[in-house]
Amino acid sequence: MLFNSIDFAIFLPIVFVLYWFITNKSIKLQNLLIVVASYVFYGWWSWGFLSIIIFSTVIDYTVCRLLSKAENNIKRKLLLWISILANLAMLGFFKYYNFFLDNFVTAFLFFGKDIEANSLNIILPVGISFYTFQTLSYTIDVYKRKLKPTKDFIAFCAFVSFFPQLVAGPIERATHLLPQFFRKRVFDYSNAVDGMRQILWGLFKKILIADNCARYANLIFNNSADYSGSTLVLGALFFTFQIYGDFSGYSDIAIGTSKLFGFDLMQNFNFPYFSRDIAEFWRRWHISLSTWFRDYLYIPLGGSRGNTLMKLRNTFIIFILSGFWHGANWTFIVWGALNAIYFLPLLLTNRNRNNLDAIAKDKLIPDFKEFLSILITFGLTVFAWIFFRAENIGHAFSYISKICSSSLFEIPKFPGRLGALTTIILILIFILIEWYGRHGKYAIEKTLFKKRYLRWCFYYTIVIFIAYSFMTSIPQDFIYFQF
Structure with a gap:
């Protein structure tokens, strides 16, 4: 459902009235309404793709419930990687399968070998890059013990599928958004x-x-x-x-x-x-994505610490992956690499936070x-x-x-x-x-x-x-x- 459509202009007031006048006595009922409304909102494009959101929700909810009981570090890491690989495999198949297949065939042609491989007619589920990263943030934060996993499955479903930001962000952190589903909401006119x-x-x-x-x-x-x-x-x-x-x-x-x-x-x-400068641009553009990569990839890689070679490596990894996140095309990768080139002089001269x-x-x-x-x-x-x-x-x-x-x-x-x-x-x-x-x-x-x-x-x-x-x-x- 498009925000700029008659459908949404009808949908929003209906949900608003139900939320504040029918289910307002119970947080659980309000959360359930949000889940139902979010599934209707997303299913307006294709009901079949709801299964992907539900799959991602169940995987991360289950993994984090198990993480809460696991003390062994090896088991905890195994559970974390189950979540990461399940989510990235789903994202990789829908978004990048044909890209990697085509480039694999092209690479072999370069060396004189012709490989027959048929591309699949894959339809990209709307918003998959956004809600995948959102659920991953939850699992990683639970693994790092920054957040206690929720037992409330409905509240977690509401967090993953919250319709206003479901298909194009902001990519919310579980530490910020999830607790809001457990607080009593009182209508504030202003x-x-x-x-x-x-x-x-x-x-x-x-x-x-x-x-x-x-x-x-x-x-x-x-x-x-x-x-x-x-x-x-x-x-x-x-x-x-x-x-x-x-x-x-x-x-x-x-x-x-x-x-x-x-x-x-x-x-x-x-x-x-x-x-x-470009560093300031990236602090101001798509903040939820740039901070996601900063906190969950750039800093764990070492950030701007270490020698010059490590700084170069980390910068290019972050910007190229940010480009690749946008789509399966070399144009996005070059766009990311170009921004890394813009950013490097500021980083190497310690002017990136001027x-x-x-x-x-x-x-x-x-x-x-x-x-x-x-x-x-x-x-x-x-x-x-x-x-x-x-x-x-x-x-x-x-x-x-x-x-x-x-x-x-x-x-x-x-x-x-x-x-x-x-x-x-x-x-x-x-x-x-x-x-x-x-x-x-x-x-x-x-x-x-x-x-x-x-x-x-x-x-x-x-x-x-x-x-x-x-x-x-x-x-x-x-x-x-x-x-």
């Missing part, structure tokens, strides 16, 4: 209003920014050989705002929806395009040095997104080579330029609002207008534009559904 405001901003990002940018990003990337270098630059910029509006918009809707039910989810984006303070703190606009740093970091990010969006490595290099040609200085020409101009104006307005609200958890968390009537005019303007766009175009899937 928190619910804040949630509605964040949902509104998420829909603005998705429907007005991401979907409009997607129209032109897809046109230009899919026909890149026909356009000038200047047009391709514009296409890369459109995709840059598409993926940010799409993914951070989903996170805003997920977090806002959770607030309606009395839950607190972690912040997943913190205005990443205002970052002053920009921990607020951006342009207590200032309306950044000073020249900050502005230049933001601009350079943004440019590097846009360049890397070309690999992320390209169909394959060859497409990415041909796209870049066209940008580097003399056609870079031509006036951009492509169908629908007038509509694209409107989208560019929307992007500029979006940037201004984000900049003004950069010190909040989301751009319009704090009041943009002191006068109430201006504030409501602003909200209603957004609603009208969203409604118009919704009625005149087909709702688009969220990009990260494919990951």
Whole structure:
């Protein structure tokens, strides 16, 4: 079920009413309702894929119950690896089977041996990368004795399948989200209003920014050989705002929806395009994934401790795996490796934690040095997104080579330029609002207008534009559904 659909607009109020008016006397009933609602939400795409979530839930619940009784270290490690291998095997089959098979065949062809191997027509279950990592965090934390395993199977099912963040995050830690299913939830009007405001901003990002940018990003990337270098630059910029509006918009809707039910989810984006270096960008982009890799892989590998060779190894492992997590394509691996290359100079010169303070703190606009740093970091990010969006490595290099040609200085020409101009104006307005609200958890968390009537005019303007766009175009899937 899409957040930006009529189905969800009907589904959410029904669940809300049942949650606060029918099951509000019992935490167990509320948790059971969340499980049922989450399964309906996920099953809207394909009921068959519910079996995968249930399998993952049962495996990790059982393993952790056994871990609570096991004292022998060998047995504990065996149980941990059962969970890890079961979850990664499931993820690997659905997401990476054909990728490894095709590359295996290609490798043998390189050495002159032709192997016959048939690819499988595998449909990737929506959100499998997200809930797999979420359940793994639970098992690992129980193994490390950071968390006591729950005996309440329904509460654990609710944690794994919680519908607001089930298919595209944030990837929650069990230490943060799971205990919330055991606390009595009391309806908080101000928190619910804040949630509605964040949902509104998420829909603005998705429907007005991401979907409009997607129209032109897809046109230009899919026909890149026909356009000038200047047009391709514009296409890369459109995709840059598409993926940010799409993914951070989903996170805003997920977090806002959770607030309606009395839950607190972690912040997943913190205005990443205002970052002053790549290290800061990765502290602000897809925070739940980057911190997951940091805590469960980077630090256990040694982190930034040790000699230079170990630092290089750990950095490349984390970034390449982060890229590979996004999909079974060499473009994602190159994207990850490119970000590692960006990051290394900062790490090796101990400047990777230089920009921990607020951006342009207590200032309306950044000073020249900050502005230049933001601009350079943004440019590097846009360049890397070309690999992320390209169909394959060859497409990415041909796209870049066209940008580097003399056609870079031509006036951009492509169908629908007038509509694209409107989208560019929307992007500029979006940037201004984000900049003004950069010190909040989301751009319009704090009041943009002191006068109430201006504030409501602003909200209603957004609603009208969203409604118009919704009625005149087909709702688009969220990009990260494919990951």
